[in-house]
Amino acid sequence: VVGVNGSGKTTFIKLLCRLYDPTEGEILLNGIDIRKYRHEDYMELFSVVFQDFKLLALPLGENVAGASVYDRALARRCLEDAGFGERLTAMPQGLDTSLYRELDPQGVEISGGEAQKIAIARALFKDAPFIVLDEPTAMLDPIGRQEVLETILKLNREQGTTVVLITHHMDEAALADRLIVMNDGNVIADGAPKIVFQQVDELKRVGLTVPDTIALLYRLRQAGVDVPLDALSVEECAAAIQKAIWPHTTVR
Secondary structure (H helix, E strand, O other), X not given: OEOOOOOOHHHHHHHHOOOOOOOOOOOEEOOEEHHHOOHHHHHXXXXXXXXXXXOOOOEHHHHHHOOOOOOHHHHHHHHHHOOOHHHHHHOOOHHHOEEOOOOOOOOEOOOHHHHHHHHHHHHHHHOOOEEEEXXXXXXXXXXXXXXXXXXXHHHHHHHOOEEEEEOOOHHHHOOOOOEEEEEOOXXXXXXXXXXXXXXXXXXXXXXXXXXXXXXXXXXXHHOOOOOOOOOOOHHHHHHHHHHHHHHHOOOO
């Protein structure tokens, strides 16, 4: 899900997660209005990481599991999958290391990016069929961002988890099976990324960019080169350009 700030992305997922009830229309799960499901059962379907998540001044493992008694091996694996493995190894008491110093003077302070990785690990620990991530890589460095994206793709491709990802990074959006573009509380585009990103002018109109490959092809098309606008990967883009200019090049 993409859109400029204030376009309704976070409201959309809060409606999906039943933090709000819709004042108009309905949200269906398997063809049934979500308000007809038992609330506790419905909430078990979702693991969510919002932008304003909170961690507690408790041991790391308890922050991940949300309980004092938990599967330690699972908590460790979730932290590693979220890109926190190296930091975990360096912590003096591992999973028992307290976060912050409000309750434990020996607690450790963590950066914003590290806190975000812990929040993602907490979502993974719940092992819900739907994971909702509101800009999960916003505070991560390039390596941490890549680690989280690989975990998200693995969950989706290998474990069948449905991932709802809100992002401002168009290269992340390009990895999706379905892309929703929001503006002023409305869905203005909905489809496969290859289709949606061809609407370059419409996306620019609402303040959005497109992946670099699409931007390059768009500029070439404006210059009179007959190239398609559906090449998302570098390899696809290179192949499209080569095909378009082949008559004017020499192969050696």
